[in-house]
Amino acid sequence: MFAVLKTGGKQYKVQAGDVLRVELLAATAGDKVQFNDILMVGGDTLTVGAPFVAGAAVQAEVIDTIKADKVITFHKRRRKHSSQRTRGHRQQLTLLRVTEVLASGAEASGVKEAVGTALARRAAHGAAPVAAEAPAKPKRASKKAAEAQE
Template sequence: MFAVLKTGGKQYKVQAGDVLRVELIAAAPGEKIQFNEILMVGGEKPVLGAPLVKGAAVQAEVIDEIKADKVITFWKRRRKHSSQRTRGHRQKLTLVRVTDILATGAEKSGVKEAIGTQAARVAAHNTEPKAEKAEAAPKKAAAPKKAPAKKAEAAATKE
């Protein structure tokens, strides 16, 4: 039995025992997670989702958090100005091992849903109670401006 799951904007065809490198997931190593966005479940009777298969899930165990290979970009902005710059980037990934494919009953499994770190930050931000704004203190009246005394004194001494 195999399944096609979607996570991190990508699609993966998986079977039990497969090891995947997926976008960073908010889960600790050793934790069991569940992917709920299943596009297809294959086997003797394939089931296609429209767009997702209802009740299907893929359960996996988090092995480790790793970094991908370094990607180096080189920018040359303008000619005749020696304006060059290199930038590097290493994407953070989560290494997971697929343990089970559920065609039905995903809601009753009780396993934590796999969500990306960005989605976890947004969810945490939306669930925090908003602090009440303190009443603004009335503004103090501005002091009257004083005339420049030095110029007046200098004019008086010249006469």
């Protein structure tokens, strides 16, 4: 049985026993996480979601948090002002081992949901999560617009 899951803006085709490198998750080594955004489940019968398959999930165990290979960017500007800049970046990833693909019954499994990168990065840097923003105040109409409506 296989499934196509969505996490970190990417899609992965997985089955039990696969090892994945996904975008950073808010989980430590040894934790068990569950992905609920399942786009398709295959096996004896094929189930395609619209957009997600209801009740389906993929459970995985976190192996470690790793860094990807370094990506180096070099910018050089030549006309009149000679300047150059080199930057390097290593993306943080979570290494997972898929333990189970559930076609149904994901709600009753009791495994915590895999939380995406934005919350994980805030937690990794010790920042408090952003509170929900207050609803925007309605804009007041200008006097000219109010007079034109009368």
